[in-house]
Amino acid sequence: MTTEQRVRQAALELFAARGFHGTGIRDLAVSAGLSSATLYHYMGTKEDLLVAIMRESLTRLNRAAARIAETEDAQDRLAKLVALHVMTHAVQQLETRVVDNEMRALSPQPRKEILKLRDEYEAFWQQAIENGCAQRRFHTNAPGVARLALLEMCGGISRWYSPDGPLSLDDIVLHYIDMALGMLHAQPEPGQRVVNEVAGLIAEIWPQ
Amino acid sequence: MTTEQRVRQAALELFAARGFHGTGIRDLAVSAGLSSATLYHYMGTKEDLLVAIMRESLTRLNRAAARIAETEDAQDRLAKLVALHVMTHAVQQLETRVVDNEMRALSPQPRKEILKLRDEYEAFWQQAIENGCAQRRFHTNAPGVARLALLEMCGGISRWYSPDGPLSLDDIVLHYIDMALGMLHAQPEPGQRVVNEVAGLIAEIWPQ
DNA sequence: ACGGTTCGATCGATCGATCGATAGACTCGA
DNA sequence: TCGAGTCTATCGATCGATCGATCGAACCGT
Numbered sequence: 001m002t003t004e005q006r007v008r009q010a011a012l013e014l015f016a017a018r019g020f021h022g023t024g025i026r027d028l029a030v031s032a033g034l035s036s037a038t039l040y041h042y043m044g045t046k047e048d049l050l051v052a053i054m055r056e057s058l059t060r061l062n063r064a065a066a067r068i069a070e071t072e073d074a075q076d077r078l079a080k081l082v083a084l085h086v087m088t089h090a091v092q093q094l095e096t097r098v099v100d101n102e103m104r105a106l107s108p109q110p111r112k113e114i115l116k117l118r119d120e121y122e123a124f125w126q127q128a129i130e131n132g133c134a135q136r137r138f139h140t141n142a143p144g145v146a147r148l149a150l151l152e153m154c155g156g157i158s159r160w161y162s163p164d165g166p167l168s169l170d171d172i173v174l175h176y177i178d179m180a181l182g183m184l185h186a187q188p189e190p191g192q193r194v195v196n197e198v199a200g201l202i203a204e205i206w207p208q
Numbered sequence: 209m210t211t212e213q214r215v216r217q218a219a220l221e222l223f224a225a226r227g228f229h230g231t232g233i234r235d236l237a238v239s240a241g242l243s244s245a246t247l248y249h250y251m252g253t254k255e256d257l258l259v260a261i262m263r264e265s266l267t268r269l270n271r272a273a274a275r276i277a278e279t280e281d282a283q284d285r286l287a288k289l290v291a292l293h294v295m296t297h298a299v300q301q302l303e304t305r306v307v308d309n310e311m312r313a314l315s316p317q318p319r320k321e322i323l324k325l326r327d328e329y330e331a332f333w334q335q336a337i338e339n340g341c342a343q344r345r346f347h348t349n350a351p352g353v354a355r356l357a358l359l360e361m362c363g364g365i366s367r368w369y370s371p372d373g374p375l376s377l378d379d380i381v382l383h384y385i386d387m388a389l390g391m392l393h394a395q396p397e398p399g400q401r402v403v404n405e406v407a408g409l410i411a412e413i414w415p416q
Numbered sequence: 417a418c419g420g421t422t423c424g425a426t427c428g429a430t431c432g433a434t435c436g437a438t439a440g441a442c443t444c445g446a
Numbered sequence: 447t448c449g450a451g452t453c454t455a456t457c458g459a460t461c462g463a464t465c466g467a468t469c470g471a472a473c474c475g476t
Contacts, residue, residue: 003421017312018229018312019227019229019312019313021226021227021229021230022228022229022312022313024464024465024466025465025466025467026464026465026466034422034423035422035423035424036423036466036467037422037423037424037425037467037468037469038421038422038423040466040467040468041420041421041422045466045467046466046467101309104225104226104227104230105227105230140383140387141383142375142379142380142383145375145380145383145384146383146387148364148365148368149361149364149383149384149387150361151364152360152361152363152364152365152367153357153358153360153361153364155360155364156356156357156359156360156361156363156364157356157357157360159360160356167350167353171350172350172353175348175349175350175353175354175357176353176357179348179354179357179391182390182391182392182393183387183390183391184390185390211455232430232431232432233431233432233433234430234431234432242456242457243456243457243458244432244433244457245433245434245435245456245457245458245459246455246456246457248432248433248434249454249455249456250455253432253433254432254433
């Protein structure tokens with residue numbers, strides 16, 4: 001791992017655990033194994049570091065969502081979005097926690113950029129829900145409320161998921177798909193096929 | 209409004225908007241219309257202020273949930289919990305944002321106390337869900353996952369609700385009840401009666 | 417000897433918290 | 447009624463610590 005990656009990783013862990021304002025430059029330095037001065041050889045300001053973390057996370061999410069948006073079948077498409085959101089919020093837990101909680105720490109200019117990326121992502125959900133409603137596969141009078149409720153429900157997993165829990169991530173994802181389709185009064189969806197597909201997509205977009 | 213209440217209100221607004229670590233003593237003082245020294249005549253440490261806000265919010269929530277727990281009918285009981293959670297997270301938006309986001313700012317001792325209150329509250333949900341499953345009114349293989357998903361879904365409203373939105377709060381609550389029962393594959397529940405009941409309960413426990 | 421890395425020392429600003437002082441309101445014995 | 451003593455509320459000044467950030471000098475592989 002390069003030094004820059006170590007800095008990034010340290011920032012990710014500390015921002016997720018203590019928040020942006022709760023993390024000092026010296027904390028970052030200790031965690032990355034550098035002096036606080038050397039830190040500045042690899043990054044700009046502390047805020048630049050935060051923005052870079054958020055930008056990368058949201059950009060990848062959007063890339064994945066754009067691929068999923070090609071799916072024709074309404075249930076499949078929503079199920080894939082749910083799987084993507086739940087799996088990334090579980091596995092890329094630190095990134096998503098930072099994205100979801102530290103938006104307010106951004107100054108106006110970067111905030112605008114990051115908000116645009118987030119809105120772009122939410123639009124994929126809105127389209128998927130409205131598409132399903134138009135096809136009479138989903139039934140809700142308030143697709144906007146449904147979108148917000150779905151996103152909060154699926155994203156919340158980043159607050160509690162642990163790989164050591166009693167259920168496998170696949171099982172959890174299947175439950176979420178079931179609950180999401182239930183929320184929209186849609187026919188249930190077998191699911192495991194969808195989970196496998198999305199897992200492949202994630203492996204492609206979040207390489208290691 | 210007493211000075212102490214003004215301090216509390218200023219802290220509530222600033223902690224919710226900028227976070228605990230993002231709020232300085234001098235910010236609090238300006239917002240409360242006092243000098244930073246006078247602030248300490250009305251409060252202990254900054255953390256004491258945070259703990260007091262969290263404790264009051266969670267204590268009230270538990271008092272309301274305990275009353276709802278007396279409800280026999282499973283659908284009614286869950287619908288009431290949903291209504292309570294959604295309405296408080298919408299109306300007492302600042303309090304609930306602070307409770308949900310600033311837990312990590314607490315030092316170990318107060319955190320223990322606050323976590324206990326939160327666990328107490330979540331137990332009411334767990335019991336309501338398991339009770340419904342035992343009566344074959346709800347259908348899920350993972351009541352624990354359902355509880356977490358429901359709480360995140362219902363609590364997320366504190367991130368976006370505004371009284372100026374297109375839907376009335378009552379309508380939103382009805383949608384949430386519908387979605388929650390859908391998630392558990394339960395029979396739908398008329399609902400408005402439940403909303404009115406819970407609104408009365410809230411008015412009793414959060415007086416103004 | 418050169419360029420990419422590293423760091424100790426330090427900058428001015430701000431942090432949470434405390435100090436002593438002061439002004440006013442109330443209490444109570446003379 | 448007066449004055450001494452007490453209590454509450456308030457603030458300017460300031461404490462030591464830490465904040466984010468910068469500097470010049472030293473290090474090191476080539």
